[in-house]
Amino acid sequence: xxxxxxxxxxxxxxxxxxxxxxxxxxxxxxxxxxxxxxxxxxxxxxxxxxxxxxxxxxxxxxxxxxxxxxxxxxxxxxxxxxxxxxxxxxxxxxxxxxxxxxxxxxxxxxxxxxxxxxxxxxxxxxxxxxxxxxxxxxxxxxxxxxxxxxxxxxxxxxxxxxxxxxxxxxxxxxxxxxxxxxxxxxxxxxxxxxxxxxxxxxxxxxxxxxxxxxxxxxxxxxxxxxxxxxxxxxxxxxxxxxxxxxxxxxxxxxxxxxxxxxxxxxxxxxxxxxxxxxxxxxxxxxxxxxxxxxxxxxxxxxxxxxxxxxxxxxxxxxxxxxxxxxxxxxxxxxxxxxxxxxxxxxxxxxxxxxxxxxxxxxxxxxxxxxxxxxxxxxxxxxxxxxxxxxxxxxxxxxxxxxxxxxxxxxxxxxxxxxxxxxxxxxxxxxxxxxxxxxxxxxxxxxxxxxxxxxxxxxxxxxxxxxxxxxxxxxxxxxxxxxxxxxxxxxxxxxxxxxxxxxxx
RNA sequence: GGCGCCGUAGCCAAGUGGCCUAAGGCAGUGGAUUGCAAAUCCACCAUCCCCGGUUCGAAUCCGGGCGGCGCCUCCA
Numbered sequence: 001x002x003x004x005x006x007x008x009x010x011x012x013x014x015x016x017x018x019x020x021x022x023x024x025x026x027x028x029x030x031x032x033x034x035x036x037x038x039x040x041x042x043x044x045x046x047x048x049x050x051x052x053x054x055x056x057x058x059x060x061x062x063x064x065x066x067x068x069x070x071x072x073x074x075x076x077x078x079x080x081x082x083x084x085x086x087x088x089x090x091x092x093x094x095x096x097x098x099x100x101x102x103x104x105x106x107x108x109x110x111x112x113x114x115x116x117x118x119x120x121x122x123x124x125x126x127x128x129x130x131x132x133x134x135x136x137x138x139x140x141x142x143x144x145x146x147x148x149x150x151x152x153x154x155x156x157x158x159x160x161x162x163x164x165x166x167x168x169x170x171x172x173x174x175x176x177x178x179x180x181x182x183x184x185x186x187x188x189x190x191x192x193x194x195x196x197x198x199x200x201x202x203x204x205x206x207x208x209x210x211x212x213x214x215x216x217x218x219x220x221x222x223x224x225x226x227x228x229x230x231x232x233x234x235x236x237x238x239x240x241x242x243x244x245x246x247x248x249x250x251x252x253x254x255x256x257x258x259x260x261x262x263x264x265x266x267x268x269x270x271x272x273x274x275x276x277x278x279x280x281x282x283x284x285x286x287x288x289x290x291x292x293x294x295x296x297x298x299x300x301x302x303x304x305x306x307x308x309x310x311x312x313x314x315x316x317x318x319x320x321x322x323x324x325x326x327x328x329x330x331x332x333x334x335x336x337x338x339x340x341x342x343x344x345x346x347x348x349x350x351x352x353x354x355x356x357x358x359x360x361x362x363x364x365x366x367x368x369x370x371x372x373x374x375x376x377x378x379x380x381x382x383x384x385x386x387x388x389x390x391x392x393x394x395x396x397x398x399x400x401x402x403x404x405x406x407x408x409x410x411x412x413x414x415x416x417x418x419x420x421x422x423x424x425x426x427x428x429x430x431x432x433x434x435x436x437x438x439x440x441x442x443x444x445x446x447x448x449x450x451x452x453x454x455x456x457x458x459x460x461x462x463x464x465x466x467x468x469x470x471x472x473x474x475x476x477x478x479x480x481x482x483x484x485x486x487x488x489x490x491x492x493x494x495x496x497x498x499x500x501x502x503x504x
Numbered sequence: 505g506g507c508g509c510c511g512u513a514g515c516c517a518a519g520u521g522g523c524c525u526a527a528g529g530c531a532g533u534g535g536a537u538u539g540c541a542a543a544u545c546c547a548c549c550a551u552c553c554c555c556g557g558u559u560c561g562a563a564u565c566c567g568g569g570c571g572g573c574g575c576c577u578c579c580a
Contacts, residue, residue, distance in 0.1 A: 011508080029580075037580085044580035087578085190507040191576060242578090264580025265509090271579095296509075297574065304573090339529085340517070344510065345573055352516065355530040362529090365543090394518085402517050406528035413545095473539055480541080491543055 001058065001383070003396040005051075005260075006343060008268060008292040009188055013398055016291065018259045023061045025254040026052060027289070028137070029246060029263035029271070030066040030145070033122035034091035036314040037129060039337065039348060040298040040305055044264040046334060047295040047342045047399075049135045051260065053432045054395045059383070064137045064144060065253045067246055068126070070119035071148045071239060072229040086228055088115040091122075115228050119149070129315045132330040133337075134438035146253060148245040152231045155240045155248045158282050159220045159233075167281035171211040173223035175235050179216045182277045188292060189269035218274050220244055243274035247288075251279060261289035265296050295342040301349050313348075323350055326487055329503040331364070331435040332357045338433070339401055357504035359409075363436035366412045370423040378424035387411050387425050395432065404432075455486050461497040468492065 003016040018024045028048040031037045037045075045066075052064045072088030095112050109117050127145070130138035137144050159175055162168035167181045179185045179193060186192035193216060221244075223236025230237050250258060256279070263272060272292060279288040297304070300311040313323055321327045336356040340346045383392055387407065394403035408429055416422040430436055460479050467475040480490050488499040 008508095031580080041580045047580090189575075192507095262580095265574065266579055268508095269575065270577090295580070297580075299573080302572095344517095347516085349515085351530080355516065358531095359529060400518075402528075403519080406518055409528055468539080471539070477540075484542095489542070492538080492541080493543085 025258040026260040027250040028066045032069040043298045044295040048262040134434040146249045175221040176217040247278040256283040260291045265294045299347045332504045367436040373419040379420040381424040464497045
């Protein structure tokens with residue numbers, strides 16, 4: 001099966017072949033941990049997860065690495081030489097003022113003046129969210145989820161190499177990458193040097209221009225003893241630039257040339273452009289990642305998500321019901337965020353969430369019916385099975401999820417004479433979708449039961465059965481109303497009434 | 505101003521030159537079923553932003569409009 005992906009580097013869909021025949025090396029730009037990750041972040045992370053899962057089902061071993069940016073970068077970092085306020089400092093202040101996207105748990109952070117504690121707290125929150133949403137790499141922390149602060153030495157080593165190779169220079173306590181030393185600079189984004197220069201009008205301060213050889217030169221290290229997080233270096237005590245960590249960690253974990261590098265579209269420039277310049281400058285290769293893949297931005301109800309518009313949602317906001325007024329099952333949020341094509345802006349809406357809930361319910365119930373019929377024993381199938389084949393072929397066309405789902409639903413609705421075989425097929429499909437259940441899952445990811453709720457759900461169902469047996473319709477209707485108002489879907493059947501929690 | 509993505513039913517969305525008299529999901533409508541519902545099953549529900557061109561043939565290619573969005577500056 002031929003796999004095709006859109007490559008930002010070439011602006012076209014290309015045939016995908018990993019460097020090694022069987023293993024794919026893939027790096028994804030991960031979160032900064034100054035706050036809770038929002039649904040836009042997760043759209044991008046789940047896009048990477050989807051690539052990984054698809055490649056795995058297609059027969060590849062995937063070594064997927066993601067970074068955690070826990071270095072306190074400056075708010076006006078890249079343009080200049082680190083102006084603005086330290087992000088970690090902002091995080092600390094906001095935490096104290098209770099202005100975070102969500103409340104930190106009481107007592108979770110002993111000392112809000114310690115940036116490492118802030119970072120540790122939000123890292124933990126991120127990993128918890130990521131696991132709930134079925135992001136495989138989150139289950140591989142810490143071996144495949146790397147912390148920037150653990151690679152300062154390697155960053156300094158790469159900076160040293162870049163200076164030695166003539167790609168970087170120190171000026172007034174700042175080490176800059178010299179973009180003119182790298183002719184390929186601008187290839188990824190189309191922001192070639194002449195254009196960067198032309199477009200920079202007014203934004204680059206005179207002070208900065210005086211120290212930089214070219215206005216687009218970007219920071220690798222800044223000596224600043226006042227910075228909260230700081231490390232010793234030959235260039236003075238200070239902190240690294242915000243692009244260098246990815247170059248370093250990707251190289252360290254995956255090698256000099258990798259297969260796939262993912263991120264949100266906003267990272268194309270300057271972040272990924274700079275990563276390429278750094279890595280290639282340090283390795284001497286003309287390539288860093290063979291495929292650069294970027295997810296487009298997520299909109300909320302047709303508008304760009306922003307705190308000021310009040311349409312800003314963290315993953316835990318959604319799961320907790322902030323948008324819908326009712327708790328949302330993680331599989332529903334996952335499905336909603338992966339169901340549309342990654343290269344189109346996705347519009348996140350409450351209605352879309354409800355649609356996804358119906359779809360996910362269908363998948364979960366189908367899975368449950370197969371489990372019941374087979375006792376969980378699946379037959380053996382491989383990718384040549386007609387349903388799987390069509391499913392994977394859709395995905396192999398630049399991750400055409402909609403096309404793939406267009407295979408799954410009609411198949412589900414059809415006849416299943418051999419439930420063992422169907423279960424095997426479904427399991428494979430679910431290795432990619434990971435919604436029925438979320439895999440690998442923790443706890444009650446698949447459960448639709450209302451255990452531990454304030455309502456005695458099972459008792460009410462039995463009471464309803466009794467009332468129906470007595471033909472006491474008004475009593476039965478009252479019970480149904482009670483359950484529905486509490487967020488349950490109620491189904492009567494000859495085998496007894498069943499109430500399941502609404503998914504969203 | 506530069507670079508790029510996109511425009512298919514009420515909504516999401518596949519299809520990229522002839523099996524398209526256009527998948528699939530959600531919603532909706534009619535029917536079966538039901539005490540009534542829900543779930544389920546059956547049926548129905550679009551000529552593809554506009555204009556021009558290429559072609560025997562276009563949603564699909566080309567040109568021009570119009571509209572939406574992104575990046576170029578912290579951002580997934």
